[in-house]
Amino acid sequence: MGRVAILLAGVLIGLPAARAEASGLFERVVIIGASVSANEKAPSPGLLLARHMGTPPESIFTFAEGGAPSGSHLRQLDQVARLNPTIIIAVDLFYHGFKASLFLTSARKRYIRDYVARLDATGAVVLLGNLPSLVLLRHEHVNRYLEELAGEFPRLMLLDVRHLIDGLEPSGMLVHTEAGDVFLRKHDVFADRVHPNVRGSSLMANYMMERISQRYPGRIPSTARLPLGPAAPPQR
Numbered sequence: 001m002g003r004v005a006i007l008l009a010g011v012l013i014g015l016p017a018a019r020a021e022a023s024g025l026f027e028r029v030v031i032i033g034a035s036v037s038a039n040e041k042a043p044s045p046g047l048l049l050a051r052h053m054g055t056p057p058e059s060i061f062t063f064a065e066g067g068a069p070s071g072s073h074l075r076q077l078d079q080v081a082r083l084n085p086t087i088i089i090a091v092d093l094f095y096h097g098f099k100a101s102l103f104l105t106s107a108r109k110r111y112i113r114d115y116v117a118r119l120d121a122t123g124a125v126v127l128l129g130n131l132p133s134l135v136l137l138r139h140e141h142v143n144r145y146l147e148e149l150a151g152e153f154p155r156l157m158l159l160d161v162r163h164l165i166d167g168l169e170p171s172g173m174l175v176h177t178e179a180g181d182v183f184l185r186k187h188d189v190f191a192d193r194v195h196p197n198v199r200g201s202s203l204m205a206n207y208m209m210e211r212i213s214q215r216y217p218g219r220i221p222s223t224a225r226l227p228l229g230p231a232a233p234p235q236r
Contacts, residue, residue, distance in 0.1 A: 025125060025212070025219055026053040028061075030085040032073055033092040033129075035066035041195035045204035046089030046127075052205065052226055061085075069097040070115060081122045088119055091129040091159065091204065098131070098142050109145060120153045127208055129161040157211055164207055175203070177228045184228070202226040 031037050031046035039047060039062075050060045061083055063076050070093050080088070094112070104112075119126045130146050131139035143162065150158040165186070167173045172183035189200030196204065206225050213220050 025087055025216070026050055026055045027086045028059045028083060029055050030080050030083060030088045030124070031060070031062040031064060032076075032080065032088060032090050033064050034068045034095050035064070036092040036095075036195060036201075037062065037090070038064035038066050040066050041191035042198045042201050044089075045091055045196070045201045045208065048198075048201050048226060049089065049205040049208055052224065053220070067096055070094050071097065074115075077118050081118075085122055085124040088122065088124045088126045089208070090119070090127065091161065093128060094131060094142065094146075095129075098139070102141075104141050104145055112142075112145060113149060116149050116153060116156060120155055124155065125212075126153070126156045127159055127211070128156060129159040132162040132165045157215055159204075159208065159211060161204075164204070175228060182228070199228050202228055 026049075029046065029050040031044060031050075033044075035041075037044045037046060044062070044064070047060065047062070061080075063073055063080065065072060073093075098108075116126070116128070119128075128146065130143040133139060139162070146158055150156050168184060168186040168189065172185040175182055175184050184199075184203065189196055189203055191197040191200075206228075209220050209224060
């Protein structure tokens, strides 16, 4: 069973803060979702990112529960809004709501849109993960609709989690690290079938920094990347 976590996070792992501030973007961080966001197998990507960018522990708020569908957090959205977040990180928010879904009805589309609209109404930048293929067999219809919403809400940044994970197989993903170039494969970054380990969370946090830098140039210094540690050497 997962635990509901409303945490003043930051006591799970010690990481050096990035040297440059992200222009207030990480002043108050809300992390919302399911087990990945609840630090079930490793500190979440959002937690690592917030700590790395220098957010103080008392300004990181996590609303997450292992296996929780997005609907279980609806009652907490008013509390999220009162926190006046500057960024909301929702990597796995919709992972558990569409497992039996073959297509999106108009009602389900309204549900997703209204949910995103409430997050957007906080005034925060919203980082929302799409659905990877390891979560469920049928997911593309949800991802296509999320892409539509990304064009409608200017503060919504869709994270292509599916592409990131699929890129790890079969031959691996070339990543530039502090130890040189390495190929990361799925077993290097996952603790089990669906949960990232610390390296996987760090990889996702670095990806989020890249996305933010693309949308908001200059907000994050180019050197502000989390270390990934050694993995498989690059293939020649």
